[in-house]
Amino acid sequence: MMQALEQLDYHPVESLYQDWGIFQHVGPNRSGKSLGMALEAWKAFRRDVDIYCNCSVNPFTQQVEHIINFPHYDYEPGSLMQMGLKGVFIITDQAEQFMDATAPTKAVRQMGYFAYQAKKRSIAWHYDTVRAKNIYNRVRLNPDWIIYSKRFPHNWRQPLKAVRLELTTDERGDGNVQSRIRWIFNPERFFPLYNDVAMVRSED
Numbered sequence: 488m489m490q491a492l493e494q495l496d497y498h499p500v501e502s503l504y505q506d507w508g509i510f511q512h513v514g515p516n517r518s519g520k521s522l523g524m525a526l527e528a529w530k531a532f533r534r535d536v537d538i539y540c541n542c543s544v545n546p547f548t549q550q551v552e553h554i555i556n557f558p559h560y561d562y563e564p565g566s567l568m569q570m571g572l573k574g575v576f577i578i579t580d581q582a583e584q585f586m587d588a589t590a591p592t593k594a595v596r597q598m599g600y601f602a603y604q605a606k607k608r609s610i611a612w613h614y615d616t617v618r619a620k621n622i623y624n625r626v627r628l629n630p631d632w633i634i635y636s637k638r639f640p641h642n643w644r645q646p647l648k649a650v651r652l653e654l655t656t657d658e659r660g661d662g663n664v665q666s667r668i669r670w671i672f673n674p675e676r677f678f679p680l681y682n683d684v685a686m687v688r689s690e691d
Contacts, residue, residue: 502527503669504632504654508606511627512615514636517643519650520615522674523636524578525555525681527613531576532557536611540578541585543688552685554580565594568601573608581687582614583621591623599625606631632656647674 504510504527512520528538538559542551551561555578562570564585567577579585586598602625605612616622619633635653650671657664671677 502530502611503652504634504656506531507609507611508631509602509626509629510611510613510632510634511619511622511630512613512634512636513619514615514617515638515643516617517647518636518638519647519652519671519674520634520636521554521580521681521683522650522671522677523634523652524580524613524615526671526677527611528555528559528576528578529557529677529680531611532559537575538578539572539575541580541687543686545686546688553682554578554685554687555681556679565597568597568604572610574610576611577605577613579612579614580685581616582626583616583618584687584689586614586623586626588621588623588627595623596625599623602626602629648672650674 510527512523514520528540532538538555538557539562540554540559541564542553542555542559542561544550545552553559553561562577564579564582586595602612614622614626619627633655635655637651637653638647639649639651652669652671653666654669655664655666
């Protein structure tokens, strides 16, 4: 698999956003959110950054269902605060399962505390959700970038042709929000990077 990935006709290693910060990926199901996170993780991996991803164990097979298909460390989101990570790239797929705005349990609050620590530890934390308001407010209201994914064609039963990324950020830190549009064309080039049918299971 790694040999095949190294032959991807895609050479940039610099992030579309910035090398660290908190990145909220939002969009309907099957809109390319995981694709966008996997692509940024792949760039970071090629910069020799350690990658962490919340891959789950299938309770029937006892096998890990990996979300991304290149070297990474599996983790449980509720343990992020205790892991002492620094200078790494983290994916939290299906984040509403672990940062549920309707259930601010101790584990959920720990995710909020981690969000306050992530930037000063030079971490790039990418999480996704179908609906931003499902995310615990201490995390939801603290991203550096919000990335809204829109698929083309709109019908998710049809083959994916392109993903439109609507980016908003206050990267200058002056209170003025900047926005821009980016596209992922021929997204099938990047399908080997991730497993779009991996099921994410919450810890409880």
